[in-house]
Amino acid sequence: MGLKPYLILSAVVFCIGLFGVTTRRNTIGILLGIELMMNAVNINLVAFSHRFASLEGQIFTIFIITVAAGEAAVGLAIIIQLYRLKSTINVDEARELNG
DSSP states (O other), X not given: OOSHHHHHHHHHHHHHHHHHHHHOOBHHHHHHHHHHXXXXXXXXXXXXXXXXXXXXXXXXXXXXXXXXXXXXXXHHHHXXXXXXXXXXXXXXXXXXXXO
């Protein structure tokens, strides 16, 4: 198998994540879209790493997975605080975060 199917898969996953980020008003949906975009980058990095027989892409993928885990933890903490303050997780309500 060549590189092309992985690139197509990565592009499709990235476009789905981008669509989710740009159209959702729910903060959890936006976080899921960001996670999808990061996973698309991971697919690309692993595919190119396999194609060129080097480990750099896989090492970067591990770093991206670590960053994604931290992003999910911090993002969910922010969402919980937003829900406690405003009783909603709508992005439009989060624009005004005055105490």
